[in-house]
Amino acid sequence: MTAGVREVGTDLDEVGTDLDTADDIDLAVRLLAGTPTHEARDPELLRQWAYAADEFGSALPATDLDSDFHAEIVERTDGLELGLIARYRSRPRPTVELFTDTLDAAEALIDARGWRHWYPPGSPRAAALAHEAVHERLHHGPDRDALRRALGHVVLRAGRFTRYGHVAGAEEIAAHAYARTVCGLGRSPLHLTAALADAVARREVK
Amino acid sequence: MGVVILIIMAAGVAAMLTRKLPTAFALVLLGVAIAVVAGASFTGKESVLDTVLQEGSPMLASTMIAVLLGSWLGKLLDETGIAGTIVRKIVEFGGDRPTVVALGVLGVSALIGTVTGSAPAAMLAGIIGIPAMIAVGIPKVTAAGTILMGIAVGVPFELPIWQFFSTALDLPVPQVRDFMVKLFPFALVAAVAYVLIESRRRGVEHTWSLKSASAAPTSRRERLGDAPWYALITPVIPLILALGFELAIIPSLLAGVLYALITTTRPREMNKRLLRTLYGGFEVAAPPIALFIAIGILLAAVQLPGAIEALEPLVKAVSPQNPVLFVLVFTLLVPLCLYRGPLNVYGLGAGIAGVLIAAGIYPAVAVLGIAASYNQVFGVADPTSTQTVWSAQYAGVSPQQVMIRTLPYVWAVALGGFCVTAAAHL
Numbered sequence: 001m002t003a004g005v006r007e008v009g010t011d012l013d014e015v016g017t018d019l020d021t022a023d024d025i026d027l028a029v030r031l032l033a034g035t036p037t038h039e040a041r042d043p044e045l046l047r048q049w050a051y052a053a054d055e056f057g058s059a060l061p062a063t064d065l066d067s068d069f070h071a072e073i074v075e076r077t078d079g080l081e082l083g084l085i086a087r088y089r090s091r092p093r094p095t096v097e098l099f100t101d102t103l104d105a106a107e108a109l110i111d112a113r114g115w116r117h118w119y120p121p122g123s124p125r126a127a128a129l130a131h132e133a134v135h136e137r138l139h140h141g142p143d144r145d146a147l148r149r150a151l152g153h154v155v156l157r158a159g160r161f162t163r164y165g166h167v168a169g170a171e172e173i174a175a176h177a178y179a180r181t182v183c184g185l186g187r188s189p190l191h192l193t194a195a196l197a198d199a200v201a202r203r204e205v206k
Numbered sequence: 207m208g209v210v211i212l213i214i215m216a217a218g219v220a221a222m223l224t225r226k227l228p229t230a231f232a233l234v235l236l237g238v239a240i241a242v243v244a245g246a247s248f249t250g251k252e253s254v255l256d257t258v259l260q261e262g263s264p265m266l267a268s269t270m271i272a273v274l275l276g277s278w279l280g281k282l283l284d285e286t287g288i289a290g291t292i293v294r295k296i297v298e299f300g301g302d303r304p305t306v307v308a309l310g311v312l313g314v315s316a317l318i319g320t321v322t323g324s325a326p327a328a329m330l331a332g333i334i335g336i337p338a339m340i341a342v343g344i345p346k347v348t349a350a351g352t353i354l355m356g357i358a359v360g361v362p363f364e365l366p367i368w369q370f371f372s373t374a375l376d377l378p379v380p381q382v383r384d385f386m387v388k389l390f391p392f393a394l395v396a397a398v399a400y401v402l403i404e405s406r407r408r409g410v411e412h413t414w415s416l417k418s419a420s421a422a423p424t425s426r427r428e429r430l431g432d433a434p435w436y437a438l439i440t441p442v443i444p445l446i447l448a449l450g451f452e453l454a455i456i457p458s459l460l461a462g463v464l465y466a467l468i469t470t471t472r473p474r475e476m477n478k479r480l481l482r483t484l485y486g487g488f489e490v491a492a493p494p495i496a497l498f499i500a501i502g503i504l505l506a507a508v509q510l511p512g513a514i515e516a517l518e519p520l521v522k523a524v525s526p527q528n529p530v531l532f533v534l535v536f537t538l539l540v541p542l543c544l545y546r547g548p549l550n551v552y553g554l555g556a557g558i559a560g561v562l563i564a565a566g567i568y569p570a571v572a573v574l575g576i577a578a579s580y581n582q583v584f585g586v587a588d589p590t591s592t593q594t595v596w597s598a599q600y601a602g603v604s605p606q607q608v609m610i611r612t613l614p615y616v617w618a619v620a621l622g623g624f625c626v627t628a629a630a631h632l
Contacts, residue, residue: 086413132414189414
């Protein structure tokens with residue numbers, strides 16, 4: 001590497017710092033880098049996992065929210081205060097909480113930034129439901145083993161026995177990728193999340 | 207005179223509860239006031255200056271050294287990446303089964319709890335452990351409580367605590383160790399029950415959060431990577447030496463420091479790392495050492511003949527001698543060790559323990575049973591203890607939420623401790 005020139009996409013400090021230039025994978029790498037247990041990871045490995053998780057989520061068959069999604073949907077209005085867009089809880093009964101104030105703020109931000117071609121009206125809510133549907137699916141179904149295999153993080157190999165390790169944060173990337181695909185979004189909801197987090201931090205959204 | 211001393215004690219508790227005075231300062235003032243009321247002279251034998259302040263302040267010196275060494279070892283576990291590596295490995299192996307991850311983090315917290323206590327122990331296990339648990343779907347209150355319950359599992363084997371009880375209650379270390387070994391199963395069962403029951407009751411929780419989009423900056427230390435596998439047994443080295451080989455506490459802790467250093471550090475960097483972590487250990491150990499100086503002063507005051515004479519009839523009148531009543535009364539009094547209450551063993555509780563022994567109301571080992579049992583409650587559920595505050599706030603919940611969730615479990619541990627005490631030592 002030439003002195004003074006950094007390898008593109010290998011320095012975590014610069015990944016996705018600029019929303020205009022960061023693509024969805026950059027943002028996914030940034031999410032992984034900020035997830036505990038990945039502090040010492042090679043950024044290239046994080047990128048590889050981000051790709052794998054994104055591909056896995058994009059390829060998941062669509063869930064019919066009416067027949068396949070068993071969670072109760074509850075609306076709340078304290079999302080900006082809590083810093084939340086949506087939340088899935090498995091107990092006492094599977095529930096998805098949608099934070100409507102944050103979703104409204106997301107809609108307003110999309111208009112303000114001129115991002116309607118990426119995020120059609122109502123898409124943040126649809127993406128939130130799709131996102132949480134993946135969490136429910138990964139929590140209850142066989143897909144979580146498939147995700148581990150797709151990531152290929154081997155933590156133990158003894159003869160024919162191979163143990164694939166858990167990659168913290170990968171499920172989140174898969175959920176965002178699934179939401180992007182089934183909702184037909186132009187960008188990952190991660191991009192919208194980053195913009196919204198930035199706007200909240202700058203107090204552009206109240 | 208005894209009533210006056212009790213009023214002074216009550217005023218001291220009020221000052222601590224209302225945070226008018228830091229606990230250490232309040233205990234020193236209490237010690238001096240009790241000595242004056244007990245009729246101690248200013249200087250000379252059994253006096254305020256020479257006995258209470260001069261002899262009292264270094265009374266727990268060996269505990270202070272043990273605390274310092276534990277903090278030093280804790281700093282090394284942090285700086286060398288040993289603690290972080292253990293937590294990371296657990297998440298990688300069990301990450302898609304939240305209960306397995308929580309049990310793993312509980313185990314790591316227990317290991318760390320044997321080395322050091324208070325907020326630094328919670329930080330060692332929790333800095334990676336809490337967000338890692340939350341990331342796999344464990345609710346925040348459960349995650350914070352898991353760290354605290356885990357540390358409490360390690361507390362019966364925390365060597366500085368053995369030293370503290372040994373010196374403060376004037377008991378040989380093997381006697382303290384024997385009781386702690388009996389207390390450990392209660393702490394372990396309660397902690398495992400906490401994880402299993404709370405995981406079952408609360409299930410998993412996944413959030414689409416605004417925070418998920420922002421990466422935390424990684425420091426140079428965080429990028430150091432995994433510690434070698436053979437370094438990961440560092441936390442059990444002092445324990446094996448002290449418990450298995452009956453080595454003294456300070457050499458056992460020093461052996462842990464050396465093992466951590468040798469297994470993780472290049473020879474040319476050893477001196478620098480040793481000094482840096484030792485000085486860091488001083489910083490971590492400063493609050494408990496200040497407290498132990500103050501407790502020594504209070505113990506010296508309540509052990510003055512005048513104080514014993516004044517307090518003996520009062521304390522004797524309210525202290526149950528019947529084993530069943532003993533268990534019942536001390537179990538009901540558990541809440542009094544919360545919020546820096548009068549039964550907090552790192553506060554006025556140490557003074558009360560001193561009175562119970564000095565007045566001959568209970569044998570010293572029975573007082574150890576009372577104090578150690580309350581310590582299991584205080585270390586987990588007290589919303590004013592530093593580890594509880596840190597864990598709760600780091601997880602993003604209130605210390606009171608953690609107290610409500612963990613209190614039933616640690617109350618049961620205390621009950622177990624009182625039963626053992628009553629059965630074996632009354």
